[in-house]
Amino acid sequence: MLTLSEQECIALIKKGECFHAEVESGAFIIKIDEYSPVICAAIHNGHNLRSELEKSFLLSKEERFFEEDPYTDELISSFPIQLIGNDSRFEYDLNRAKTLSTYFKTAWDKQVWKKPLSSAQRAKSHKKHQAFYNVLEAIVGEVEHRFKNAIIFDIHSYNYKRIEKDTPTFNIGSGQIDVERWGKVVDQFEKQLNKIALPNIDVRAATDEVFQGRGYLISHVNAHFDNTLVLPTEVKKVFMDETSGEAYPLVLEELKAGFKNAVSETAAYFARRYGKRTSTQKADVLSSSISSDVLKIDKALFALCKNVETLNYINPVNIASERSRFLKNPNVNPNFTYKQLNINPYKFREHLYQLPVDEIMDADIQQLYRHVIDNLANKIDLLSTIGGENFLYNSLKYYGAPQASDVENAKFILHLNNSELEQHKAVHSADDAVEYFKQMAQQWGLVCRIEKSNKVVAKAMVNSEKSLLMVNKDAKFSQPELHAYAYHELGIHMLTTLIAKKLPLKIFALGLAGNTHSQEGLAIYSEYCSGSLTIGRLKTLALRVLAVQHMLDHNNFKKTYHMLVEEYGSSRESAFTLTTRVYRGGGFTKDHLYLKGFRDVLHFAKQNSLDNLLMGKAGLLDLNVISEIVERGMLPKPQSLFDLTYRSSGNPVLDFVIASIK
Known part of the structure; x- marks a missing residue:
């Protein structure tokens, strides 16, 4: 001054x-x-x-x-x-x-x-x-x-x-x-x-x-x-x-x-x-300009938090051996081990809350940073208790739990006829997937790496820090799955990663409050827009909701596994993968957000543009602030790789199912 x-x-x-x-x-x-x-x-x-x-x-x-x-x-x-x-x-x-x-x-x-x-x-x-x-x-x-x-x-x-x-x-x-x-x-x-x-x-x-x-x-x-x-x-x-x-x-x-x-x-x-x-x-x-106080705090926040990535720590390091052991004897719960956290959670929280957010003069932007700081404090609570008895509590605090309506939606989807599932066989290997994803990345102009990995539970996952799409080396894909994963992982998650890296405000790379719900919902919605969302895919999302709820009700890995196999006809491999997703860390509730996020993003898309949700790891909670920042010319408007406008899928059965999700 x-x-x-x-x-x-x-x-x-x-x-x-x-x-x-x-x-x-x-x-x-x-x-x-x-x-x-x-x-x-x-x-x-x-x-x-x-x-x-x-x-x-x-x-x-x-x-x-x-x-x-x-x-x-x-x-x-x-x-x-x-x-x-x-x-x-x-x-x-x-x-x-x-x-x-x-x-x-x-x-x-x-x-x-x-x-x-x-x-x-x-x-x-x-x-x-x-x-x-x-x-x-x-x-x-x-x-x-x-x-x-x-x-x-x-x-x-x-x-x-x-x-x-x-x-x-x-x-x-x-x-x-x-x-x-x-x-x-x-x-x-x-x-x-x-x-x-x-x-x-x-x-x-x-x-x-x-x-x-x-x-x-x-x-x-x-x-x-x-x-x-x-x-x-x-x-x-x-x-x-x-x-x-x-x-x-x-x-x-x-x-x-x-x-x-x-x-x-x-x-x-x-x-x-x-x-x-x-x-x-x-x-x-x-x-219309970003003030120096915002840039200063944003830089300090990013320096403190840039390595705090949940999936780097939550995925078990011994998943391959535990999968093999469990599938031989599915009556003994697996014993997962995890990467050690290299962050002091007490100092992290101390430094986080010492950031002078009060110096941000714009009221809405100040609230945006407060939301992110509170969210990061909850995330470090989650990471610091991986494998411990408090992990589930912290997961519930960070991701929440399925509501009764979520469970009802899931059960409704899972009662649908299974005939569609039999039409698409998983015939493509991880190598096939890597090659296909490389072609799609080139077509969309995405500068990123795509590699096989033995460190992921899902079939494919983006590592934002490395701009890397990791494909599970043991995964098999059907043709619709390949198309869907390309839109989901590359068209949304990789795109938002690359957009965030170019922005002057790094808060969008760290992730806004509620970004998991919104970004996963947007990624599923992109599958819908691409024409590759199937009833089978919706059933997978529905099973995730029920698996999370079953974990909360029973807290027993093998019980949830047998429920998926015996009640819903999941294969042994897919049941193990899904059960691992919801039990890793000690009870990981994130997976119920995919179906809920898809529902909320789709409803939002019927009346609004989704382009500003592509602003890095954005969330619906703060979308009004993001939109204002764009309208003021402080940040460029994100550009989608494909049309995200809502329209009918052309499949009356799929449209009926989606319209029935409440």
């Missing part, structure tokens, strides 16, 4: 420069990431007093906090143009005219100073007051010049516990707004504020119910500019203890995200009605 004088600051604005600075010895902060028709101000956020005034100041820290508006800077942190007061309103009040901005001796019926301020003391404060408004005029002038109109969100907070009647969470003051001209924007802002949801709090927005917006900032702007709307807004201090000043972080986090959406939607509405661009969307009023 720069330190600038008022004149230096104004000179940069007139040149159209972007900068972040403290002005007039830290009296206030100005941040311009990008010129936009939206200006956000938190003029009562500050708590500072000049040292010469501290000596004669009579109020306690708590009394100061009570009348100041702490944390209002966080409510506007997502926006490209910000003005934030650093000085306490008790030194000078930026929402009062200059001559009235310094409290001579008392404020709110309390004596503030031991003795009245001297003329010299008042003059110093008035100089900073004047500097703020000179800079504000420069910004508004530049924004009006560029965009024809400007909108200022003038954000404050208010104490409510001493007010007996019910009060709104958000109060817009229209007392100095030309309602005939701007009234629809006021209504739009109130509508958007009413959409905000806060934990354990009933949210309500209103206009002029508690405050009428009689402050000086709007008066000053109205006196100097004809094409700028100021929206004075008071936020009820539900995000903090209004007496002590202590913040409630969970409420504040949700409030920041909700406020970002309300302000940006209102600003876009304003720009469409009054600006030069009638097609303006909320992404257009936000910054």
Whole structure:
């Protein structure tokens, strides 16, 4: 952050420069990431007093906090143009005219100073007051010049516990707004504020119910500019203890995200009605560049977590010998061993939660990183307990368990006629598969390696770290399977791996929260789009759900194995493979997500584009944030290798089955 004088600051604005600075010895902060028709101000956020005034100041820290508006800077942190007061309103009040901005001796019926301020003391404060408004005029002038109109969100907070009647969470003051001209924007802002949801709090927005917006900032702007709307807004201090000043972080986090959406939607509405661009969307009023604070934290997170890959540790190292032993005597449970974890889980979690995510100013992007960090903490809990009694608990925490509807879907699919399964024989070897996959990779322009392996449980699996498709050396494939695996492993998993490696944000290579559900669902959906999804494949996914549920109910490898063979007619080899999938590590519940993920992705695809789900290891949970990042131009839109638009498969039986998955 720069330190600038008022004149230096104004000179940069007139040149159209972007900068972040403290002005007039830290009296206030100005941040311009990008010129936009939206200006956000938190003029009562500050708590500072000049040292010469501290000596004669009579109020306690708590009394100061009570009348100041702490944390209002966080409510506007997502926006490209910000003005934030650093000085306490008790030194000078930026929402009062200059001559009235310094409290001579008392404020709110309390004596503030031991003795009245001297003329010299008042003059110093008035100089900073004047500097703020000179800079504000420069910004508004530049924004009006560029965009024809400007909108200022003038954000404050208010104490409510001493007010007996019910009060709104958000109060817009229209007392100095030309309602005939701007009234629809006021209504739009109130509508958007009413959409905000806060934990354990009933949210309500209103206009002029508690405050009428009689402050000086709007008066000053109205006196100097004809094409700028100021929206004075008071936020009820539900995000903090209004007496002590202590913040409630969970409420504040949700409030920041909700406020970002309300302000940006209102600003876009304003720009469409009054600006030069009638097609303006909320992404257009936000910054289009990735901030340095995001890049710094992203780099540190990737350096810490880049080697934390579940499947590197979860697959048994002795699977070949245990398969041979078990198939000879399927009444003795196998004894799997695993690769040792080379990560100290305690230090890992410590370093993970020390990352300064609070420094990310954009509310939604900050939440995105918080989700990933929590997800990685759960993943290290999972990895550190492989082979132990707590592994199943951690697997349930990370992947969840099948719901009753998942089990019912699986049973429905498994009751279907088996005739289709007999039409496709597994005649292609692992060597055949490697050759076929190499041809498909070349056709799609995917630069990757494809090799046989004895280290995978599945028939094929992508190692993202090495951009490697590993084909199980003992696997056999039918022709539809080869086609399906090409679309599944190469067309989705390898593609998203390669996309993630090219992105400036490495969080998409690490994996967003819920990415397993979404990415596996997307991969199965790609099989559907390719025309290679069969009833037999759906039965395999259904068996995975039942195998996971059976493992949770019985926790006995051989019982689950015999259930698959005797009740569902699985071959001994495929039953062993599936049972191993769900018992590895001590109880691995991931496999129930494939069918559920397919259902959810398919339902989503009926109304939405799936392209942004290709942004590395993305998830439906944070897809709105990913889409916003793309719309803002911060990251390029991912390109699919084939059409992911939903359409009928052309097979009425398959379409009926899929439509019946609830």
